[in-house]
Each structure stands twice: as structure tokens, then as C-alpha cells.
Amino acid sequence: MKRDVAIDYLRSAITVAVVAHHSALAYNTFSVFNPAHYTLSTAPIVDHVRFAPLDYFVAWNDIFFMSLMFLVSGLFVSPAIERKGPARFLLERTKRLGIPFVIAVTLLMPAAYYPSWSLSNAASQGGYLRRFFTTDGWPVGPPWFLWLLLAFCGIAALAARLAPRFWTRLSWPAGSAASLALCVLITTLVATVPVRLFVHPYSWSSLGGPLAFQTSRLLLYFAWFMLGVSLGGENLARSLSLRNLQWWPLWLLLGLVAFVAHWILSGVAYLKSAPAWAGTAMLATVFSLCCAFTGLASLGMARTFVHKASPAADSFTANAYGIYIIHYGFVTWMQFTLLTQQWPAVQKFAVTFTVALGASWLLTAALRRTVAGRVL
16 A cells, blocks of 8 residues: 555654643643552642643643544554455554553553652652552553554454455545545544543543553544544545545634633533533533544645655654654653753743653664564
């Protein structure tokens, strides 16, 4: 399958957003550190200086960027299964996703969370590693995406094995900008609103150990992954053509309006006096609107502005997967190191982001020259 530079660079841009997102969490006005249970904090490190504009960046980012990551990850599933067969596809996905996941949750995440533990009440008791893997619940950090994506790939491979014509039926027709937007919006609403009526929007669940996932978004992430599968394959150039994405400026505006509505409604007092289901349904609806339209606008911007490759962008794209896996430790240790510095929060954020992105990029590039390059 011919390389799609726009989609490749979009995936890299989402990785940059992930690093920025985690770098900002220490400096949001809503961030809270729990010294009694550090794993229940809003972020491993929370600084005493804050920068309110980062609240908007984190909140908007959180609504759409991981859904978009699952969609992009699904775009190339269908041709891979058709080319390799379900069994070989799943085996290669297991190596590519499973091995980094195991290494990340057993080696990288304990190192990344150590600064947080050292600031907690439990630090005086010692036994960090023993507690990390047992009583502290084995926090998974960003690698949650890897195991969940692997599980989705397993479902896709099983469907292809049991129903060989599944991909043909699922394939997205050429369609139009309106039909594409309507499909994405309806899918997002159906996967979000009913779930939110019964599940808290920020609750997490675990199948055991580090196999954790955000409960309220499990169906949403799977739906966007399957949207990617449907839109991808040989029809990718048509389904996500510039013609079908030409409304991206309007979608971006609608996403912004929906985000503002979600932000305002989250703090409106009358929602608390209204029936619980009504307020929840309203918030879930504007959340879905923001997620769908911002995700579509991101695809449209990538298709509009990215036409040819560049060496620097290609280097980053080649290392983006490793950057996602490795960056968290650099983020938490930089935030921890800067706690005692009397700097403005925006400066601390900028330094943390720059160091984490650059260091994880260099380390990934070095690791890819070793045997680790087989999975990175």
C-alpha cells in the first residue's frame, strides 16, 4: 500500500500533542496531588505554580486526541490483514505492541512514577517497587493505549478469520463530506451518550494489573478504531480525500463551539439541580460534537497542508512510536526537578515539553539502531 504522508504526519502530530498534554498536567489550575495515595492524583507531579490557559489546552486535547489516535491506527488494519492473513497479522501486532507494553509497564513506568512516590506519605515506609506492583495498583501510565489497541486488533483479526467478507462489507464507499461527517458524528454520539448515563466520565477500570482502561470511553475508542478500519485500506485515498474533508474549517469552528459549550455547561449550576440524566446527556452530547468535529478537522488540515515529505518530519515520524512509549519518564522527572525552581509555570511547561520530546526522540533513534529497532 502506497505511503500516505498526510496520515503519517498526523499520527506524529498526535504524538507531539500527547507529550505536550502530559507536560502540561503539572501546571493546570485543576491539578491535585494526593500525598496519601499518589496514584490517585490527577498527575504524578503537581507544581505549586499554575498557568490557567493550559487548562483549555488540556481539556480540549483530552476530548478528541486519543479517539483520533485509535482511528489513525485502524486505517491500515484492513490491508495488513488481507496481505498477511489474520494469524500472521495478529502475531506481528503482538510483537509490535505487546513486547513494548510489557517492557514499559515493568521497567519504564516504575521509573516514571518514582518521583511521585517520593513526594507521598508512603515514601518514609520504603518498599517502592513491591508496593508499586501490588498495593499501589500497578499504574499503567500512557502504555494503556498499547494493550487496548492490541485487543482491538485481536477482535479485528478474529472477525476477519470468522467472516472473510467482513472487510468488504465494512469498507466505506466514496461518499461525500456531509455523509462522512454524519457517520462520524452519529458513531460518536451512539458510543458516548448511553455509556455516560451509567458510567462516570473519568472512571477507570482494570482487568488486572496494568490492563487498565478508561471505562466511559472504551466503546468510543473501539468505535473510532473501527471507523479507521472502515475508512482505510485501498479506499483510504477516496474516503479521506481532500474533497471529503474540504469542510474542515467549518468542522474546526463547530468543534471549538462545542468545546466552549462543554466548558461552560460543566460549571453551570442549574445542571446540578436538573435531573441527573438530563445534565449528563447534555454534557455527553456536546462532548461528542467536539470530539467528532475536531477529529474530522484534524484529518482535513493534514490532508490540506501536507503534500510532500521532509527529512526532519520523516525522522520524527520514524521515531514517533518510541517517543510515545518512552517520553513519560522524562516528563515526570523534569517536572520533579523543576519543583524547586522559582520559574513561571509556562516556562516550566516549555522546558519540560522540550526536554521530554527531544530526549525521547534521541533515545528512540539510538534504540532503533539496536535489536530494539525490531519493535520500535
